[in-house]
Amino acid sequence: MKTPLETIEFFLANTTNPDVITSIVDSEATYISLNFNNPELQKILPWTGTHHEGAKGFIDTFAGVNAFWSIQDFEVRDIFSEGEKVAVFGSFTYTSRTLDKEVTSPFSILAKVKNGKIYHFMFMEDTFATAGTFRVTPAGTFHSDPKGSEFEV
Template sequence: MSPAAHSTAEPASPASPLAVLQSILSNPTDLDFVKQFTTDDFVYVSLNYEHSELKQIMPWAGTNKGTDGLVQTFIDVGRYWRTDDFQIQDSFENENGAAIFGSFTYTSTVLGKTVTSPFAVLARGENGKLSYVQFMEDTFATVRSFRESGEYLIKANPDGSETSV
């Protein structure tokens, strides 16, 4: 996720969910700024609903209640990775929601590993405020930017074959 997201879509109306989401993305690490665009019962879902192992690697992963979770995610992502590229490829909205799709390239700050991932953001809200935001990415890729060593032996194919990654 990048604080400097720009859409190629036509400008949304001032209080539309897409316009609100774009406003948040313009300054996502400022809690007071973001709070003006979220409801008191705001929920942010990052990467999954709840996964304790992933949360050990990416502390922001899971369901977060309150605007603080969204803002802290942007702060932490900026600490864990350098954003090399962030491209919005498309966006859609309806009366009560919006979606943004794109890709990003991050380089991990500790190991210097670079990854590129697609992303999708779903936002729900009305009356100029968002009540729900969900962010999805290729978490397998982003977590691998932290992997220093080791292999996984994967047994997923029903034909019995194995893959090492």
């Protein structure tokens, strides 16, 4: 049986293979994609949020990513484990298929593996940047600095 770290490395090498995903993801696994629940972001990236449907959440997420973007690069920079937990840090470069906009984003993963099966997986990235590859008009007016003024993005 693979260690938790080896299981996650195997998963990352096979994210587009439903048979592999089904074989290493627990049937009740939780997949948290980018946020817990953000309906606005889900309009742009439909797979986001918390999924409790085992391998289906993983398969749907990676199918969606591959349908919405072409992937130029996905680089794991650091990966380490402690017990059942595996942490992964890296970056990726994607180009949106609709607008041909490229983005490079850092990512992080916290995964939990027991008995060779992934039962928890949280994937984080710069969603402002990645969702921006689908932006047709300005993002809007913002006012973040309490001492500053509004600005357009």
